[in-house]
Amino acid sequence: MAKINVTMTVNGEEVSGLAEPRTLLVHFIRETLNLTGTHIGCETSHCGACTIDLDGVSVKSCTRFAVQAEGSHIRTIEGIAHADGTLHQLQESFRQMHGLQCGYCTPGMILRAWRLLQENPRPSEDEIRHGISGNLCRCTGYQNIVKSIQHAAAALNGETFAEAAQ
Amino acid sequence: MIPGAFEYHRPKTLVDAVTMLASLGEDARPLAGGHSLIPLMKQRLSAPSHLIDLAGIGDLRTISEENGALVLGAMVTQRALLASALVQVKAPLLIEAAQQIADPQIRALGTLGGNVANGDPGNDMPAVMMCLDASYVAQGPKGMRHIKARDFYHGAYDTALAAGEILTAIHVPIVAGQGTAYEKLKRKIGDYAVAAAAVVLTMANGKVATCSIGLTNVAPTPLWAKDAAAMLVGTTLDAGSVKKAVAAAEAITDPASDGRGPPDYRRKMAGIMLTRALARAASRAA
Incomplete structure (x- = not known):
């Protein structure tokens, strides 16, 4: 099948590449754009490891064709840290609050949390749990992931989060 | 998990999409959000030769x-x-x-x-x-x-x-004064229902004036439990009437046996979901 030229803006930069229509967006991001921070977990839209930000919403890039993203604005984990290389508050909070163990789900978790905090800068614990319900973690039991997001939300609001990591 | 090859089309108008679908024949499928179709295509349970993406039609x-x-x-x-x-x-x-x-x-x-x-x-x-x-x-x-x-x-x-x-x-x-409820039993967030029930009803003088019941994932199709709903009209939703209607609703189910449980269990869960949905819809009716 003939390849199609696809152009999109990824982490603020316009990029283009050739893709078969059946190429999944996650494969295009990882293999054509060489941005391998976006992970492939289940490939069945359950686990959320492939979560990216697409035109202002969190989506699972394994359940989208690259050609569907023509003209889209995408952010991946590579575009989360600040330009000078310092960590984004969410990354810093995941580090401080032990929000990861093996780290495989972390890029998806952070991308989802990044959008969640823009939609709802002061989420309750319950709202965080529902907000990340499309992202699976098999290590942490979620406790410290939830605390990491609470910690980041507090810091971004200029407040302190008193609880310690478990 | 790579889908079969297909040609991708992105018409700008509905007329173009309909014309395309007609001319490309049975191997063409419209593509909306893709969250049912793409998983099926990855498993090769569906292998359309053409996808007509409706995303460009504002x-x-x-x-x-x-x-x-x-x-x-x-x-x-x-x-x-x-x-x-x-x-x-x-x-x-x-x-x-x-x-x-x-x-x-x-x-x-x-x-x-x-x-x-x-x-x-x-x-x-x-x-x-x-x-x-x-x-x-x-x-x-x-x-x-x-x-x-x-x-x-x-x-x-x-x-x-x-x-x-x-x-x-x-x-x-749009009907004013309706009380509605959707009760869904699922194993985890993101899963399909073990069983689910939708209820729409109106009340007058403490009695059910109109009632409609829908059931999810307890048969090869969604179900409209017409007879069960009709049995409730004129009642106060007393326990006896609800029990009879729930039995009538359970009787039309034909659940599959899968990871969500055996048919008898899912049929009973449909009844439980319906019982809960009726109570909640009634509490919301004007």
């Missing part, structure tokens, strides 16, 4: 009120539905059901049209639409027609949509 994304009905474009996502103040006021049952569909990422892309048109018995909106007496607008080579949700589902993935037709909008009648 007027399929509108939500409006026309002649006493809520008109929802087929490409309205579950997320957009949840954000609609109009839907929250006029059809809260849709909000309650959409909140229980999958997870935030999937609701961001999954569409109302795809959910109802696909014919997957696990989808939540079909039984809700049957319960609300919604109708679907289908656009095909021979023009436009309306199909009642209650007449739409023939079997698993088998619907009244004819070859070459695209479901473009959903009309949901």
